[in-house]
Amino acid sequence: MSYMKQKFNIDAFFGTLESKKSEQGISWPELACELGISDPAVFGDMSRGQIPSVDILLTLGGWLGLPLEHFVADSRQDAPLSLALAMRGICDELDPATLASVMRGIQQAKDGDLHDSPKGFVE
Numbered sequence: 001m002s003y004m005k006q007k008f009n010i011d012a013f014f015g016t017l018e019s020k021k022s023e024q025g026i027s028w029p030e031l032a033c034e035l036g037i038s039d040p041a042v043f044g045d046m047s048r049g050q051i052p053s054v055d056i057l058l059t060l061g062g063w064l065g066l067p068l069e070h071f072v073a074d075s076r077q078d079a080p081l082s083l084a085l086a087m088r089g090i091c092d093e094l095d096p097a098t099l100a101s102v103m104r105g106i107q108q109a110k111d112g113d114l115h116d117s118p119k120g121f122v123e
Contacts, residue, residue: 006072013057013071014046016064035059 021031032040037059042052051057061068 008051008057008068009071009073010046010049010051013060013068014043016066016071017043017046017060020064031063035063 021028026034028043029040032038032043037056042056046052052060057068
């Protein structure tokens with residue numbers, strides 16, 4: 001039996017939290033209060049890459065409506081998936097042409113067809 005090292009992608013998780021929080025028009029302290037999280041500073045900690053307790057992760061994952069496994073990467077996963085998750089909120093603000101270019105670049109990276117120069121990423 002072999003073991004694959006796994007890592008929780010806190011950046012993608014926090015980016016998804018931030019997107020949903022913004023969509024709902026609430027502040028971090030309001031979200032903390034709504035979910036029974038006693039210290040809203042946990043959100044600042046997550047924004048700096050610190051992973052909170054399992055209890056807080058489960059609570060936040062429940063609020064997002066996504067399983068925590070959605071944010072777990074192992075050596076078999078491609079980096080473009082993590083990038084796409086982290087960019088979820090950013091993509092909503094991009095114009096369609098720029099978003100299409102970014103998505104083509106992600107697909108090229110996934111296919112191993114990305115050139116060394118930036119020209120390979122954006123047409």
